[in-house]
Amino acid sequence: MGGKRSQVSHRTIRSPGFRAVRMAPVFLLVLVALTVQPALAATWGPYNASTLRCIYAADTAGTSSGGITGTLRLGAYSTSSVYARVLAAFPTTGMPGPALITGGTFTAVHSAYANYSSTVTITVSIFPITRSWTSSATWTTYDGTNTWTTPGGQKGSALNGTQTFVGNPSDYPVKTWTWTATGVDYRYGIEMQSQQEGSISYRKGVGNGGSEGGAPTLTLTYNPLAAPGSAAVGTVTTSSIQWKWNDISNEDGFRVYDASSGGTNKSGNLAANTVSWTESGLSPNTSYTRYPCGYSFNYEGPRTALPTTVTLSVPPSTSTVTCDKPTNTWSKGPFTFTAVGGFGAGKVQYYRYAWDKSPTHTWSGSESQWSSGTLECNATSNGSWYLHVKGYNSANVENGTLDLGPYYYEGTAPTVDNVTTTPENVGSTGNYLKGKMWVGAEVADEGGSGLASVQIKLDNGDYQTMPAKEGGDPGEYEKEYTIDASWANGTHSVTIRATDGAGNMTTSEPVEFEVNKNEVSGTIGLQGFTSALTYRDVVLVLNGTTAKVVNLGFVNGVSAYSIVDVPDLTSISAKTAWSLRKKMSVSAEDGQYVANFIGSNVVRGGDLNGDNVVNALDYSVLRGAWGSGSAGDINGDGYTDNADYLILKANWYGKGDAQ
Ligand SMILES: [Ca+2]
Ligand SMILES: [Ca+2]
Ligand SMILES: [Ca+2]
Ligand SMILES: [Ca+2]
The missing domain is CATH 2.60.40.10 (Immunoglobulins)
Incomplete structure (x- = not known):
């Protein structure tokens, strides 16, 4: 500072230029040369006249106009040039390091016309400008267009260090302002203001420049901010x-x-x-x-x-790691675990995991990683299994463990043995006839979960429950069916399926059985037959080829008959001893045929020799047996007599049907 101040020399202000100016009618000129000295760090500046931007106003009304650039003056230069306020800009762009300008020291010279002999007083305050402005600034605007908030310059509180110059100008008293900014930065410049604003008179002022006096100095202090x-x-x-x-x-x-x-x-x-x-x-x-x-x-x-x-990963919980199988419940696995929401930022980077039969786990840090998709765990022995997980973030920092389980596993399927079918009625070839049928089986399960269901299906039907056998031993199951007319003839099968509590399933091989539930039935009437109960063998021929002999008891000449285990029929014929054969066509979709040999289909008598025609040969037989019951008793009354003859006669030359 002392060095700077030494620049304010009488030698300078009495230079020839100064004298020339002094010859002007009036003179008070303040010129300030600004320099910035580093307070804590770097040097910034110096400013020179060309880097200053100044405006001035004659008074608080701002009625005076005109600006000065490059020179900082305050005071009266002439009666028509009074500078009550001066704005000074000092560029800080590029100042090394961001910093708040926290204070400064301003040194100026009280200057007056050299021949002015009276003591002059001027009190000067300095204010920080609180917003940016341009060299186009005026009393009312900061850029020639936009208005200051406060006319005459938008400024903060006066910086400390208001100075009053008192003295004879020839003394060129030097005054120094030293201040500390409080809560405001004056990076945008300062305003020098005369406290005699409005009454500044000729030949008094502050500031100087060039030939008019020593150059004032401005030193800025600022606080650089280091990086933490x-x-x-x-x-x-x-x-x-x-x-x-x-x-x-x-x-x-x-x-x-x-x-x-x-x-x-x-x-x-x-x-x-x-x-x-x-x-x-x-x-x-x-x-x-x-x-x-x-x-x-x-x-x-x-x-x-x-x-x-x-950040740490989301710790595992039963909400973030789930299994497709519930705990404490038997299953046959596999156990598929899902990381709810997946992996990655915002969730968990990966888990380490262990799958074993221990409820707890001691972590070694070398467990396998699970970082994408689902995790499928397979049990290798029956019993309780557990999944242990520990979550990590992408920086491999762990956060939280979770033990899931127990999951009951067993993989031993039930056994199904000794599947049997037992018909109530069986036909000549082992075929099952109409009636009940029982399917039996022995079912057992090992592994722990126990049998959950035993089911049976007939042919390709739906599975139905196969109940435990009533009165049977444990493990014995039995299903009763009824073969009725609705059943189709042919090969049928039953299949048994057993499932345990873990879902293990065993399905038996189909066990086949043959069904032929066809039957033919009806009544047979013998022409002219006795009313008393009398038995006759009747030969029934099915489809012209298969003969079935039944012994029937006739009452009033009529007997009911029924034959089971018959093939699909198109015809049936009936014949007894000493009768003509009678044949009927039959049809039935369900195999339940009906053929009534009565009325016009009655079995006619007269064929005593069995050649299915009635002629002289039969008459010869009748004559030979006349009076006895052995060979010609057509009507079954125990005698061969005229009643039998009349039947033969009625059918004379009659011919029976083919088989
Ligand atoms: Ca600190
Ligand atoms: Ca089992
Ligand atoms: Ca005959
Ligand atoms: Ca007779």
Whole structure:
């Protein structure tokens, strides 16, 4: 400072140029040369006349016009040139390091017309300008267009150091302002204001320049902000990270950003000397990098990258790891586990897992990893199984374990043995006739889960429950069927399926059986037969080929008959001893044929020799047996006599049907 002040020399202001100016009718000229001296760090400046931007006004009304550039004056130059206010800009663009200008020292020379002999007084205040402005600024606008909030210059409170010059100008008294900014930055410049504003008169003023006096000086002080030192992160959770850094000097506080430049201020304004901040609301298993910086006033210091940190993964729970099989429930596996929501940022990076029969697990850190898709676990022995998982984030930091289970596994299928079918009625070839049929089986299960169901199906029908056999031994099952007219003839089968509590299933081979439930029935009437109960063998021929002999008891010449185990029929014929054969066509879709040999289909008598015609040969037989009952008793009354003859006669030359 002393060096600067030494520049204000009488030698300078009495230069030839000064004298020329002094010859002007009036003179008071203030000129300020501005320089900036580094307070704490770098040197900035010096300013020179060409870097200054100045406006002036004659009084508070701003009625005077005109500006000056490159020279800072305050006071009266002439009665028509009174500078009550002066705005001075001193560019700080490029000032090394962000910093708040916190103060300054301004030194100016009280100058007056050299021949002016009276003592002159001027009191000068300095204010910080609180917004940017341009060299087009006027009394009312800061850029020639937009108005100041306060006409005459938008400014903060007066900086301390108001000075009053008193003295004879020839003394060129030097005054120095030294101030400290409080809560406002005067990066935008300063306003020098005469407290005699409105009454400044000729030949008094402050400031100088060139030939009019020594050059004043301006020294700015500012606080540079260093980058905070990086420190290890503190507590990390699934949703928060405690960021830490080292303190710096001069800061009003700290801010934490999410980028090395630009980005978002995540922390807001933190207090001075803050060295940690816990950021919450973060996503699990997500990588974050933060950049704290100090700030002072409107300025921020350089940012420091803190260690990139990954939040913890979501700890495993029964909500985040699920199985397709319930616990405490038998199944045959496999056990498929799902990481609900999957893996990755916001969730869990991977699990380590163990699948075993122990309810708990001691972690070694070398367990297999599960990092995508589903996890299928297969049990290798019957009993209780458990899945143990431990979650990790992408930085391989674990967070939480979970034991799932028990899952009851067994893989031993039931046994189905001794499947039998037993018909109530069986035909000549072993075929099952109409009537009941019982299917039996012996079913058992091992492995622990026990039998859950025993089912049976007939042919390709649906499975039905096969009940335990009434009165049977444990493990014996029996199903009763009734073969009726609705059954189709032919091969049928039953299949038994047993399932245990774990879902293991055994299905027997189909057991086949043959069904032929056809039958033919009806009544047979013998022409002219006795009314008393009398038995006759009747030869029934099926489809002209298969003969069935039945012994029937006739009452009133009529007898019912029924033959089971017959093939599908198209015809049936009937014949007894001493009768003509009678044949009938039959049809029935369900195999239940009816043929009534009565009325016009009655079995006619007279064929005594069995050649199925009635002629003289039969008559000869009748005559031979006349009076006895052995050979010609057509009507069954025990005698061969005229009654039999009449039947023969009635059918004379009659011919029976083919078989
Ligand atoms: Ca500090
Ligand atoms: Ca089993
Ligand atoms: Ca005959
Ligand atoms: Ca007779």
